[in-house]
Amino acid sequence: MRTFAVSALREPPFPSRQHDATGRVAQESTEWALDQGLISNGHRLHRLRRADAAGLAGRACPEGPVDGLRLLADLISWLFVVDDACDEDGLGDSPTRLAPTVAALLDVLDGREGRTDGPGAAAGPLGAALGDLCRRARAAGGPVALLRFVGDVREYLLALLWEAANREHGRVPGLAEYVQMRRHTGAVHPSFTLTELATGALPDAAQRTEPSLVALDLLAADLVCWCNDVFSYGKEHLGQPDAHNLVAVIAAGRTDGDQSSALRAAADRFNEALSAYLATEAALLATGDDGVRSALTARRNWIRATYDWSLRAARYA
Template sequence: MASESVEWARAFGLVDSGHQVWRLLMADAAGLAGRACPDGPVDGLQLLTDMISWLFVMDDACDEDGLGADPGRLAPAIATLLDVLDRCGDPDVVPSAAGPLGDALHDLCRRTRARGRPALLLRFVSQVREYLLALLWEATNRERRRVPPVAEYVQLRRHIGGVHPCLTLTDLASEEPSGPAGRAEPAMVTLEMLAVDLVCWCNDLFSYGKESRADPDAHNLVTVIAQESGTDEAVALRAVADRFNRGLAAYLVAEGALLADGDDGLRPALTARRNWVRATYDWSLVAARYA
């Protein structure tokens, strides 16, 4: 699965140098996808792996290759990608001059559309759109050397993490994804938000060392807590770990309440969200991406 996803990225020109290929291999998108969706069909798992690879390439372009430090440069790229999303993967409409990121995104949308679940396609497109727009917020902060307050960061981090569209593709790989009525339940919305927060905060803890070496003002929950509270790095790291643990406890309570309701239609979605939280932690322990 890993080699297939790297070849997919190379075919679309997402990676074209030895360093970029190595960087994507070290990210181990297949390892993360396999942990998050262990029982999914091969085609569903490949789609999820390719989506994670696309997110890694986009994040690296912003964080390490400079695209995300200049809103004026990033905005046209985002506009092109939004145009791709507006086509919702229509196989009869090929986006013109979309570039490697746009062409690969169109392929992801096309394959999502081909699974024949329109509601999940529209959810996926909407969530990727939110991710892209949040990148502009991040780029503006970088340009101004602005460290956002904690509440603002937590809200936007849910979108910049790219977790929502990955959850949707995990649901798509399920033989029995929950219906829109179940997903609209306030308790389910709360649980999903908690799951996304946990994935993002776990990522911030594991990536902080690498990110802080490259950019002291990096967008990371440790950084924003240290800035807002005036504490040092060690205290901020402990605060993020405590926040994660409190969030995990709240997640388990929310999950238990939904399971107690006896709605078997929600069980695949609950399993997927639990898997994603655990998968992120286990993958982060061994991921060379944060070395």
């Protein structure tokens, strides 16, 4: 699948960089996951190491304080653990099975993880780790950064229930529905938030609601998710087929269900979105202030990082 992806996807025309502290952060983030109880020695430890969360974080955040990079790497590690629990360990097979975990994690986001009389008491290691991420986000960026991060993670958790309902009923979503929900199941927005926080480039409310930046934000999220979908399709299709992939959704919408044509269509969709992104970015660069330019750099880095990491990560081997 990597051979197809390299030949069919347009390589993002952005610099390929990596933070100098990536190796150090990789070790520290693995130790954090172990200390939080997210994983233990054995299969889950091996699986997380293969995912190379720090490698992705180091490419998405190639400069800035090490503490900011650590926070981003720990978030990505946490997301990989949740993703694997849902996709490979059966937690996401049905909404009734997943709902108690989501409720417990929402309790953490509401600041109730220390209570013993609510769902948060059952959050377990996932909740403890999420609480740690929230506390560090607040320490780094104050209440504004925390509120934005909490909102992003909340959307991610609720989108996981949508995936679980689809799995339970064997339902393949329509293309427009999938595109919208993929932005949330891919956890792109909380990742963007912590990247901006790490580089000191968190846009203010006026910038975030600027229509042109909103449009570019959605394009960047789509590019990250669709690149991931094309690179990961081979592994997902050969294992336990899952409808939550752009290629699978496109194939299901075709009368012949041809996967080769769907792969090409998914790659074409990525390439067209990249062209649209570059045009939108150029217009913003011509008129935007330094805050907007920093936000664009964060998104550029994420698009390039996803492409480079997908080429190398053993997760999709």
